[in-house]
Amino acid sequence: MTIGIYGRQFNNSVIPYVQQVFDCLVEYNIEVLVYKNFFDFIKDKLFFPKSFGTFESHRDVKSGIDLMISLGGDGTMLDTVTLVRDSKVPMVGINFGRLGFLASINKEDIKTAIKALVEKSYNIEVRRLLKLESETKLFGDINFALNDFTIHKRDNSAMMLTHCYIDGEFLNSYWADGLIVATPTGSTAYSLSCGGPIMLPRSGNLVITPISPHNLTVRPVILPDAHELTFEIEGRSSKYLATLDSRTEVIDSSIRLKVKRADFDVNLVRLNNESYLSTLRNKLLWGIDTRNY
Numbered sequence: 001m002t003i004g005i006y007g008r009q010f011n012n013s014v015i016p017y018v019q020q021v022f023d024c025l026v027e028y029n030i031e032v033l034v035y036k037n038f039f040d041f042i043k044d045k046l047f048f049p050k051s052f053g054t055f056e057s058h059r060d061v062k063s064g065i066d067l068m069i070s071l072g073g074d075g076t077m078l079d080t081v082t083l084v085r086d087s088k089v090p091m092v093g094i095n096f097g098r099l100g101f102l103a104s105i106n107k108e109d110i111k112t113a114i115k116a117l118v119e120k121s122y123n124i125e126v127r128r129l130l131k132l133e134s135e136t137k138l139f140g141d142i143n144f145a146l147n148d149f150t151i152h153k154r155d156n157s158a159m160m161l162t163h164c165y166i167d168g169e170f171l172n173s174y175w176a177d178g179l180i181v182a183t184p185t186g187s188t189a190y191s192l193s194c195g196g197p198i199m200l201p202r203s204g205n206l207v208i209t210p211i212s213p214h215n216l217t218v219r220p221v222i223l224p225d226a227h228e229l230t231f232e233i234e235g236r237s238s239k240y241l242a243t244l245d246s247r248t249e250v251i252d253s254s255i256r257l258k259v260k261r262a263d264f265d266v267n268l269v270r271l272n273n274e275s276y277l278s279t280l281r282n283k284l285l286w287g288i289d290t291r292n293y
Contacts, residue, residue: 001118002031002064004055004089006080007038007071012045014096017107018071019046021094024114026050033065035083062087067117067269073097074189078245081129081146081266090124092117092269099283101188102146104274113271122269125201125276127185128225129262138242138249144262145244147186151231151257152178152211152241154250159214160235166227176213178241181206181229181259188280196220201276206259228260 003025010018025032026049034042036054055061061068061083070080070093077093084091093103094110105113116122132143153160162179164171182191184199187207192198196209197220208229209220233240233253242251251257270276281287 002033002066003117004033004035004061004065004068004083005038005071006035006068006076006083007042008076008079009041010072010096014107015045017094017096017110018042020110021069021071021114022046022048022052024111028114028118030118033060038071058083058085058087061085061089065089067092069094069117070103071096072103073100074102075246077102078146081144081245082142084266085144086264088267090267090269092122101279101283102185102268104279105271116271117269122271125268125270126265127201127268128183128204128265130181130183130206130225130259131262132242132244133258133260134255136251136255138251138255138257139244139247142247143244145186146183146266147189147245148180148182148191148243149259150178150180150190150211150241150243151233152243153235154237154239154241156237158236159212160233160237160240163232163234164208165230166223168230171208171221172218174210174213174218175215176210176218178211179231180209180211182209183225188283191220197222198280206261225261228258231257231259 032052033055034052036056039054068089068091070077080091094105095103129144129146159175162174180191184201184203187199191209194209194211196207199205205222206225207220207222210218239250242249
């Protein structure tokens, strides 16, 4: 079994937990490949009981890794998706961040989690992605997102006007600070903070959530992800922001944007002692009320 390790730079308080991950993998005699940039960052901070190989791109993941571990928060997990892509390699996150919807393993449970991964005591959750298409080939070959796509105003306080079409049929013109198109996975992220609904991972839907709309009767719209969405932008500004997960590009109003379901899915590892509903309750603090105790 070969496990890949992806991570980003971290502060020194995380070092003991990262060390524990590598120690546990060595204990189980697991072959480990570390993302090259991450290895360059940690090689002088940790003690390595044995030498580890490295990998540099999504092509290496597809050809030589059985499971990918992301060390960090949900943002790090979203970065990991750009490496895993359509390889079908299962991915799991150990949470060194704050909320941790995607990176669901607590850093205090590393030893137990590594044992479960080695013994394959886990389930696979298939998560759908969305894809952005445009004439200018925005985001190159990483024009997909696990969480969401957004259009947002950039450099002044004026609202933007976004015309939205579903399969070519006009839906609405949104006067707002922007729009979010979220997958079920992304429904607990930016969309949720803007009043969007929570969708279960296998619901097969997308949600269009306006960001600070001027018309208070405008509400999020849920639609099956078999539909294609098209957007046209107007406004006083000459530049706007388009995002896919944590990646951002500057666009102008001449660009026509199309969003639809991506051609591939990703596989998230869920340990047997976890469930999506328990994660919702724990992360959103549902039921935390003195009247319940």
